[in-house]
Amino acid sequence: MTYPIVETFHSIQGEGFWVGTNAFFxxxxxxxxxxxxxxQKETWPTEHHLQYKSSDLAEKVALATPALVIITGGEPLLHNLYPLTQALKEKGLRVHLETSGAHPFxxxxxxxxxxxxxxxxxDQSVYVQADELKIIIATAEDLDWAEQISQKVTSNTLKYLQPEWNNPNSIKIILEYVLRHPQWRISLQTHKFLGIQ
Ligand code: SF4
Structure with missing residues (x-):
């Protein structure tokens, strides 16, 4: 099984619960x-990227000895992720997914x-899999969308609101909302503040 790879890099997880953790992407x-x-608009086409075997990707990640590996995109669930996660697990790696959930899990x-x-x-199959829910907020209208989606995840799912980077007013919107709705937390793109990938 091969996968189209836009890039691989070793950095920290910049967002959500695992912020600051040594991670290979x-x-x-x-x-x-x-x-x-x-x-990440360069990720949109599938056919423009080199294909790599799951075993070769697992080998590369294992050499970096990260605390965890994050499969991201693009939208990773466009692909069957069982062979890739299997290969990573065989290397003893902790494996995370970042997805919009637009395709079956x-x-x-x-x-x-x-x-x-x-x-x-x-896709309906994704809601029950979520350990954390992260909704990007650009305008106040997005808060209604966040509440609708949050009704469909499990009671154990952590709930984050994250400002849209190019919309500075979204930080104020989120801060005011979280102070009135304590079930939500704020997630910031700390890697962007640090100027790293
Ligand atoms: S789901 Fe992610 S990669 Fe796809 S268009 Fe939206 S932000 Fe970009």
């Missing part, structure tokens, strides 16, 4: 959600970050 090509503010993960977007509704 596998960014898979292909996304059909097409968020207008997407900062696949793979064996230790942690799932579910970040649905209103531009393509999530």
């Amino acid at each position: 596998l960014r898979l090509g292909g996304c059909d959600v097409h968020c207008p503010w997407c900062d 696949s793979g064996n993960f230790d942690w799932v970050t579910f970040s649905p977007k209103p531009f393509k509704m999530p």
